[in-house]
Amino acid sequence: VSLDWVSDELAAIERSGLLRDPHTVASAAGPEVEVDGRRVVLLCSNNYLGLAGDPRVTAAAALAAKRWGAGSGASRLVSGTLDLHRDLEEALAEHEGAEDAVLFSSGYLANLGVLAALTDEDDVVFSDELNHASIVDGCRLSKARVLVYRHRDVAHLKSLLDETPARRRFIVTDTVFSMDGDVAPIDELAALDATLIVDDAHATGVLDGSRADRADVVVGTLSKALGSSGGYVTGSREVATFLRNRARTHVFDTAPVPAAMGAASMALQLMRDEPWRRDHVRKLARFLATELRGLGFDAREPAAAIVPVLVGDPGEAVALSKRLFDAGVLCPAIRPPSVPDGTSRLRVTVMATHTDEHIERALDAFAQRPRSTARRRTSVHGVFVTGTDTGVGKTVVTAAIAATYREDGARVAIFKPLQTGDADDAAWAGAVSGCHAETGVRLREPLAPAVAARLEDTKIDVDAIKARYTDLRRDFDVVVVEGAGGLLVDIDDRLTMADLAAMFELPLVVAARPALGTLNHTALTVEAARARGLDVLGIVISNYPDEPNIAERTNPEELAKIAPLLGVIGTLGAFDVEAGTRPDRFDVRIEGLR
């Protein structure tokens, strides 16, 4: 049978300006991504909280794959139900305030499964006209009669309900509409005489609270704010058991992959523990919408993280998207059939990990203004100095980097987020380099921060540390952050120094000793950093003796095989802060910094 008709159809799609040709992205869905060898600001991802590339989440995915395998091997009802699935179902139910949760391989499959399982030919489903395609397809799969009501129009819905008796009636709606970014009138829908099913895909992690107290069934996805992949449904224990038996997209689908479940479990914890992500993403969305309107765009007020910018004509939407891309911003045009005819748009979305600079770049691209040089910053705006161990010269390395860039004319700040014991590393590095220096949290005992904090019975306020760092980043050209101890030292029950570097989005510089043993310690540190998705810019050797022994003589060359050798600093004995003397070799230059 000939498939010639396909080329005719394709030609027709192309003529109407609706042929899709997506960009290929060569990096994780961070605030910036690599496309065609260029770094561009990502302004269209559903990774709203920035958790998809968070090293704690990717490490949890890797760990789950190692322990439970790459695939789960069978459907849930055969041998695919892993403790990992059950634990996540319990955590999701608890988070939503529901009795139970059922996982699916995607949010799409969750909508298909729920709508087809709960309804049949004697029932009626009332569906908002702008519901997501997976709800539309779930309705198609259901044998029930489907009545579409005008977008968020409760009066219209009521009149349809009044004139449509049925054995069972269901209302189904997106909570936050995927292409319009507005919110369904959940309270009013809940008051109507019908079973309410809501799809929380774009609400989870961004809107406050849960819908489980008003909706009978909540559908969710792990693929957006939770940065992973998979779908879920929460409801009563009976509904969950019923779906486990009757939802065909659950029963006849191989159980969700372990890596995705591990990632989602970690992301769920982080979503709850780091409320700054939700607050920040909402603030950014509102700010961007206001600024875009100021530039003359038809940007709608966002309820969550989605800012629709209405264009109308599909060709014009594509042209705007192309101009943005040329200016370094990725945000494809959304055209029919994803949105109704005549409403083509750019669906702008923000992420908690977008910095002020990303947002400025995005606005400049919309305004088609070249970025002013005063605002331009290089891709590396700072570094995080870690060590192979404690006492290996991190403070000296920090001072050397700061001094090098201050002497080049940059405004440089030194930041020591955590200081344990009596030492005052930041003050010393500030005095040696002549740079602004400050300390975040001080703890009395010279121990790992988590241990010192426990002994003092205090909790380290990581949000406050992050906020202080954000201020420094805004006020200085370069921020040199000095970690405490080595890379995997604990800050609290879950966070390590590596996580702090990831949170600051800073690449690492590893301070290494010159002596025997340093090759193994450095290799371990660099490997652990890379496994967590951290960028290692290179290694600096400090306290290098004037008369090196055989190990010290050969180490620099060997260390350079592990990561670029950025500098070798002379002996500590050469420092005299009062007199302003320091070792001869004190330069640490880093490509791309400033």
Ligand SMILES: Cc1ncc(COP(=O)(O)O)c(C=O)c1O
């Ligand atoms: C409202 C809504 N529901 C469901 C889905 C499907 O979720 P998933 O991507 O996990 O299949 C999406 C988007 O993809 C969505 O926007």
